[in-house]
Each structure stands twice: as C-alpha cells, then as structure tokens.
Amino acid sequence: MAVETLTQKPPGPLLSFWLAFRENRGAVIGLAIVCFVVFIAVFANFLAPYNPLEQYRDFTKLPPIWAEGGNWAHPLGTDPLGRDMLSRILYGSRISLFIGLSVMLVSAVVGVSLGLLAAFWGGMVDVIIIRVMDLIMAIPSLVLAILIIAVIGPNLTNTIIAVTIVYLPRYVRLVRASALSELSKDYVVAARVAGVGPWRLMIKTVLPNCMAPLIVQAALGISDAILEAAGLGFLGLGAQPPMPEWGSMLADSKDLITSHPWVMALPGMAILITVLAINLMGDGLRDALDPRLRKS
Amino acid sequence: MFRFLLKRAALTIPTFIALMFVTFTMIRLVPGDPIEVRRGERGISPERLTELRHEMGLDQPIWKQFIDYVWGLLHGDFGTSIISKTPVAQEFLTLFPATLELTICAMLFAIVLGIPAGVIAAAKRGGIYDQSLMGAALTGYSMPIFWWGLMLILLMSNTLHLTPVSGRIDLVKYYFQPVTGFMLIDSIVSGQRGAFLDVVRHLILPTIVLGTVPLAVFARMTRSSMLEVLEEDYVRTARAKGLSAFRVIGFHALRNALIPVVTVVGLQTGTLLAGAVLTETIFSWPGVGKWLIESIGRRDYPALQGGIMLIASMVIILNLLIDLLYGLINPRIRHGR
C-alpha cells in the first residue's frame, strides 16, 4: 500500500525495496535483531567470556545473575558440568545460523533446479519429481527427519541433510508453479519464437521473475530449519556433544527442569528470539517484495 | 465433479506404492536390529541371533520380505509388532484415539481463538490491537514447542500446581474401561463424578502446546484474507448502503474470507495428526507420534512401517478431501490444474 504513494519518480529497485521494507516497523526490528545475532555468531570468539567447552567443576549449576546466588563471573550461570552458559549460548548462535543458512542454500539450489526442470521438461520428469515431492510431504516431517538420521547417523551434517530433504518440496513446488505461470506469458513465448535456448530462457528470463516469492520462502525457510533442527537436537539426534547446539543444550538439561530450570530455559529463549526475528524480517521482506503473497 | 474426484484419487495410487517401497527400504537401512536392542548389557550369542532372525523372517532377502509385506497389506494385514507381538493395526487403533482427541482439542482451541483474533486485527487494522495480536501470533509461530511445553509444565504444574504433568487421567481416582478410546467421552459414559473434569485438566497443557502454531497460522491467515475481502467491491457497497460495521464484517466479509482459512485448517489438521510427536513426547501422551518415535528406537520394523503407512494414508486422504471441499466451495478450481 505504501508503494502506491511513492509514484512521482520511480526510485531504483533496491531503494524502492528498502522504502517499502522500512514501512514495516516490526520488520526493521527483526532485521536489527538478525544483524545482532549474526554479529554475535561471527565474533563469538571475541564476545564470549570463556571457552564454551571449559568445565569449571567448582562452579556447576550456578544460576544467572538475576536469580538468587548468581555470580557476575558467569552472568547467565553455568551448566551441570560447570560450563559458562553465556559463552555456550553465544557460540550456539553460530551453529543454529549455520544450520539455517545451509539448509536454506542447499534446498533452494536443489529445489530451484528440480522445480525448473519439472516446469521445462514436463512429461515424465515432471510427474516423477512431483510424485517424489508428494511422497516426502505425506510422511510426517519430524518422523521422516528422524528416519533419515537413523539411517545416516546423528551429527551436524546429517541434521542439515535430513532437514533439507524435508523442506525440499516447498521450493520445488513454488518454483515449478511460478515457472509454469511465467512460461505461459507472452514475453516468454516471444523469446522462444525468437530462438532463445531453453537454458538461457530458464536462467535469464524465467528465474528472475520467480525470485520474489523464492526470497521470501528462503527467509522463512531459515527460521523453519532452525526450529526443526532444534527439535531434532531436543530428541538427541542433532549435533553431538560437547557441541553447544541450542536444541541439544535444552535436551541435555531436561532432568534439571525442577531443580535448575534456567539451564533449560535460556537456550530455548535464544531459539525463540532468533526465529522470531527472522520471521519478522521475513514478513517485511514479503510485504516489500511481493504484496500479492501476503496471504500465507 | 465425479471425474475430478476419480482423477484426484487415481493420482494418489502411485504415491501409495512409492510410499510403501520407500518406507520399507529405509527402515531396513537403519543400522541396528530389533533383537539386539532388547538385550541390553547382556548381549546375545550369534547362533541364537541367527535362529531368532530366522523365526521372525528377518533373514529373508529384502525383496522377498517386501513382497510378503505387500501381500499382507493387500489382505489388510499391517504386520505384527516385533516387541509387543500384537497386530500393528490393533496397536495403532488403541493409540490413535488419544492422538485424535488431542488434535481435535488443539484445532478447536486454535480456531476458537485464532479466527476471532484475525478478524479483530483486520477490523482494527494498524491499531494497537492489530499490532499486539499479530505480534503474539508471530511469536507463537516462532515458538520451539518442546521448549514451550517444558516452560508451561514448569510454570503451571511445578510452580502453580494447576495442571498435571503428564498422562490423560488420574488413574488412581478414576477407573473405567475404554469404550471409545476418547477420554472425554469415556469419562462421561463411566458416570464417575469428577472424571470428566480431570480429563479436561490433563488436556489443557498439551492442547495449548499443540495448538499454538495452528493458532498463529489461523490468526495470520484470517487477517490477511479478511483484509483482502474488505477491499472488494461488494463489501464496499454494503458499507455504502449503511450496513453496520458488525454486519459487514460478521456476515458478508467473514463468510468469504473463511474459504482459504478452511483449507489451512484442513492442512494443519493433517500436520497435527502426524506432527504431535514432540508434544506427545513431552507430556507422555500415549498417542501415535510417541509410539512411532519409540518404534524407531526399538527397531520395531513392522510397527514403524505400519504406523507410517497408516498416518501417511490419512494425510493423503485428508488432503484429497480438502481438495474436494475446496472444489465444492470454489468451482473455478475444478477446471484449472
């Protein structure tokens, strides 16, 4: 809506995007938090007061400073092995963002390729790709992810693989649908008639026109991937010890829920804040890039 | 319409076959062995293992096992659990009501709160209600539900002692045979005083936890759908004719705005039926999701296989029904792809 009022002089695409994005206050806050989390992840080794793996055995299960018995040496307290919670959470941002970004990148690249392939080739290729995607979607996502991890073994890379497979259909379907609708448009038909090759048509003509929904999907895909990976970590199938992954930190301290709830509460809070910020930003992206998509 | 139905149904058949094949192979690729798992520290002698594997038919070539399995399926036999030795379908049916009951409650919770929240947000667009409601919805949407569940247990059960931590009913005070498997109904049928309320108490936390994400989805969906409808000509006309805002929003706009919401409700129900895994694990809810996860841990191939097949079938059928329903509401869909 905001875009409509800015019609005197058409601004550049980036600027107009930013102007539209800026309209959404939540999105700007989200962006700020995301930048902050990225900053933490990049500079965790300078920001963290301690090595996240160092065990201070004389200071186990310290509560955070605002609770009774807190100690300024460990602002967010320590876990049962005496590791500094603040340092672990700061380092954890690296892992979560890494999972989110890798899943997003891999599934976007593979999804775009498969989606374009299905749209351009049609016929059997299309049918097979679409059936396989239907299949993936018919199995409960978490159960499928767990099965995949059971087959290939639990570790960080395999978490990424499993979550990527689970999220692949979204990209494939999105790209296929937009590509199909683009393909039927006059300019594409014209380009074809003019003798533009299928590859060039695919990459240079059709793909850029599917970019807007794809970017939105990718942004939201990061947060979904972080949640799904944390869920796997919670079931003990994600990152392996002693890696400070938020989901598995939470799972490892389940037994402390009554006696030392902070150890469990803090990593969850970190997940929530990160995911919420990415979603806020994603909403803003969607509104700015493609007002038609507001629906979902 | 009938042809559309047939066509859609026929399209699911290859999916079913592929599903059967993929789950079957994948499950057998999982390292580990149902016999070994149960033996703990004690272990088992290689001879005895061979003998047991033979008895269970696990030493047959995979393709033979697969054919046997498909043959059984065609005769309505989903196999027998290796661990409990009961037929998988029977086991599924005793656990499924628990999952269904929880899912229905969570959906009702999400619909009852989510749709009005969306309507209010749309009506007061840009205002403080809109912003706070949508902020809350996005928070719900971003919630790691396992953490949310544990936090609610911590607050409601461990600190305030308002709700029980897990299970479906206080087993000491109330005792009745399952009739329908739905505790809400069974507790009334049993005629025991307080039983129904106790079941409700047990349902509160799992319902909230499972309903949080759909609640957020419905609220957001309703709002955007409402906004779109409110822009349309007939609504403007109705407003111009001087109908009250309540009537406009309540009758004219809402009815049309709900069409896409109905689809999402259906899709979310499918996700919940299948996706209650984490919620069931946290609350020790004896449902299908928890059973599937445990079956992976126990390497109970038939249970896992049958469970996934049954769940996936339900998701596929549900999606089919949504398509049909949508086709009925919106004739344009029937003809396009």
Add this chain to the structure above:
Amino acid sequence: MKSTKLLGLSLLMSTMLAVGVANAKSLVYCSEGSPENFTPAINTTGTSLDAARPVYNKLVQFTPGTTTVVPALAESYAISDDGKVITFKLRPGIKVHSGVNGFTPSRDLTAEDVIWSFERQLKPDHPYAKVSAGSYDYFNDMGMPDLLASIEKGADDLTVVMTLKEPNAPIMANLAMDFATIHSAEYASYLTAKGTPEQFDQIPVGTGSFQFVDYQKDAVIRFKAFAEGWAGKPKVDDLIYAITPDATARYAKLKANECQVMIAPNPADLADMAKNADVQLIQQAGLNIGYLSMNALKPPFDKAEVRQAVNMAIDKAAIIKEIYQDAGQPARNPLPPTIWSYDESTKDYEYNPDKAKEMLAAAGVTSLDTDLWWMPVQRPYNPNAKRMAEMMQADLAKVGINATLVSYEWGEYRKRLQAGEHQMGLLGWTGDNGDPDNFLFLLSCGADGTPAGQNIAKWCNADFNAKLLEARKITDQAARTKIYGEMQAIFKAEAPWMTVAHSTVFEPIRKEVSGYKVSPLGAHEFQDVDVAE
C-alpha cells in the same frame, strides 16, 4: 480380548469407587514403561519383569531388599551329596488365581506346573515353546540348557526332582531369578482349548499375592489382592502401576500423592526429595558397577601403563559428585562391595594428571587421538552417560588424549562394543543373583584365548581366566573368596577398566508407605507394603 467377566468386575469396582467406599486401600507405583508381556521367562527388561512379579512366584525367592535366597513355593529342598540332584517339596494347598480371563482352576499348584514351567524353556517340542516367538534368554544365559539333565515328578504330586549334569555353586541363586517363575499348566491347557495360546503371555495367571485385572498400554496395569494366596493376603487391596516414562512427571505425581512409590528419580531432584516432608527417600547400595573399558586389542591400550594412566587422568571424585550427585561409591574393584569376596584392601589409582602424563610419555604416547563411546540410555549404574563422557573427555584432553565422543542406538552400541570397534567405551553391569561369578565373568575369555563377547575390554589374562573357571566348580565359599581376591588383584594391576562407580539406588516413597524395601537387584516388590490412611 477382555472378557465380559473382566468388564463386570471393573464395573463393580468403578461403582464402588464412585460411591466413595474408601475401604479399599490402593497402592500406586509410578513405573517407567510398558511391559512387553507378562511372562518373565521371555523377557530381559526390568520393566517387564517388574510388571509380572506381583502375579507369580518361584520355587525359591530373594528376601525383599536382600540377595538372600529363601524358600517360596517350595517349602524345603534337599541337595544330594554329589550336588547333582535337588529335591523340592512344594507347599500343600497353593491356590491359583481364579476369574482372570474366564479361567477357574480346578486344582492347587502341583509338581506338574513346576515341570511345565521349566520344560517350556528347556524342550523345543513343548507345546508352548514357540508361543509368542519365545526366546528364553535368561534361561540360556544362565547355562540352564547345558546344566539341566531332567526335571521330574518325585514320590508324590508335591515333590519335584531336578537333576543337573554337574554340580553348580550358584544354582539356588539362579532359581530365585525371575526366569524360573512357576506358571499354571492348567491355565495353559485352558487357553489351548480356547484356541488363544498367545494370551498366556498377555493375561497372566499365577499364584502370587496379586492377581491381574487389566492392562492398558502406555497407561496403567491394575492388580488386585489375592486373599487366598499361600503367603497370605497382601496389605493393600489394589495395586496399580501408573506407567510414567518421564522422571519429572513421576516426581510431580508422587508429590501430588497420585502415586506412592516411584522408580528412578532424576539425580538432580534428589536434594529436593530429601527436603520434602511428604517423601521418604530410601536408598540401598546397588548391586552394580559402571566402568570405562579400554580395548586391549587396540594400541596403545594394549599397554597396561596406558590403561593405568587413563585411570589416573580421570577425576573420579568430580564424576561421583556431578553424575551421581554424591550418591554412589567410587568403584575400586570389578565387584560391588555388597557382594561377598569383595576385596577391601584394593587401593584405587589416585587422580593425578601429571603422573598420568609422565606414564603416557614413558609408554611412548605424547598425544593420542582416540574415541570414547557413551551409551544413549540411562542405566542404573550410570544415570547420564553422555554427561559422564563429556567430563572424561575434558579430563583426558588435559593429559594429551583427544577423544571423540561416539554413540549409537542402544542395541547397535552394545553390538559394536562387543565386536571391539571402540577404543574406549562406557558400559556397566547390574547383578542378577549376588554371586561374584556373575560380575567377574564379564572379563572372561574362551579356551583359545580370545575374549568372550561380554568382555568389551577385549582383555585376556590366562591366570585370571583359569581362576574364574576353577572357582565355579567349588562350593566352599571361603575357598572361592580366596580365589576371587586374587582375581581382583590381577584386575587392578592390569586395569582393563577404569572402574567408575557403584551407584546407590534411590527410591522416593510417600511418607504414608511402610514396609517397602529397595531391592539391590533392581526389583520392585509390593506384597509386604502397606499404606497408612
């Protein structure tokens, strides 16, 4: 599956409850999981054995809370001079449960039932041998098929004669184990006639203090008192197992008096339980050991000095404090101290990382990349293997050993350990019957000097092994004690394991409960338990 009789019974019970007749005393036990079935002989998990125990009896049994063997269904027994023939005399008039699954017994328990119960496990052509795809794991593990020559009726219906192929010192302790449960042969033939033999293992009928009422998977098992039982009427009328897999939930229920006895508390909650006035926290030194084994077939762990250095590098005191919440004893020997022949004189390796480093250097190891395996499950001897492995990893890093943490799904984990894929691996053992052999055999080797599967240290010592076999054939306890003492000395010097701890078993019970004893064998028994109103 449920008979009308059962339904009628439950309706009756529910009406009683609804009217609020508070005369019936119930005891609720918060258990850990669903049983696989109700026949102990085809089970190996504690959860399943616990679920069947109220219903059944054995010829002899362990006195609750101890490993002392006392007569049960057999009022007496006599062992022949050559140690090969054992004659059991059954108590007269032992009543079998009536009304469960529509079955009414026509007679009391006799020798026929005892013979039936053993032969089901012994003879592959027994009519029930293959029911429930039965695999009689304990029976086989205790060497019964090779040991048992025959089991026959004696002079009268109440006399059973068991003949062994060779004398065996621990046989009576073995017969007190759950696999030796006595079933009703009449119930078996009743089910055969009905055409539903598989119900035998699902709906149990026995002679125990409680009879089976109902089981709902993942929810509840119900029993009611069997007043005509040979041991007399139990103190409570209803016994209920509330299946609650989550330890936090169990404790919440205990606090709310929704259950009165609970299994396996979170170590982290023990402090709170000790403070809670409504809860008695009872404890018993567990008959178990948790250890870190080092694979002697994989260099550098083939060198005793390296294994000793690992023993010195790990801060055992910190592990006991954090993992066991100070509720375990540091382990010195491969046996727990509650077992006879435990060597009090053994001196444990001191925690000394500097010395460990020196020893490693002397053995030619300056930096070592290795692995450390941890099991994915909570066990009685190790409440949190993952956390323990993380602590060991940090300690080992300080002496230059970089261990990668490895884990597999539980069955796979043990299988791979037995195959010797690991370099260092956590495991442990819970005793079955209180005999030292039941622990020391874990380090046994075959006649050809290859380690047995259980021996995950893959450590073979000819001297140690010879002594193990020698002690088995002797019945004199003093002579055996001496041999076992020597074996413990060899073990300590060779250090194939780093012995971690013997955990203390804690069981929180409500203050209203009396007469409950924690079993060192991990059993849960309720016949003598009472609940104050």
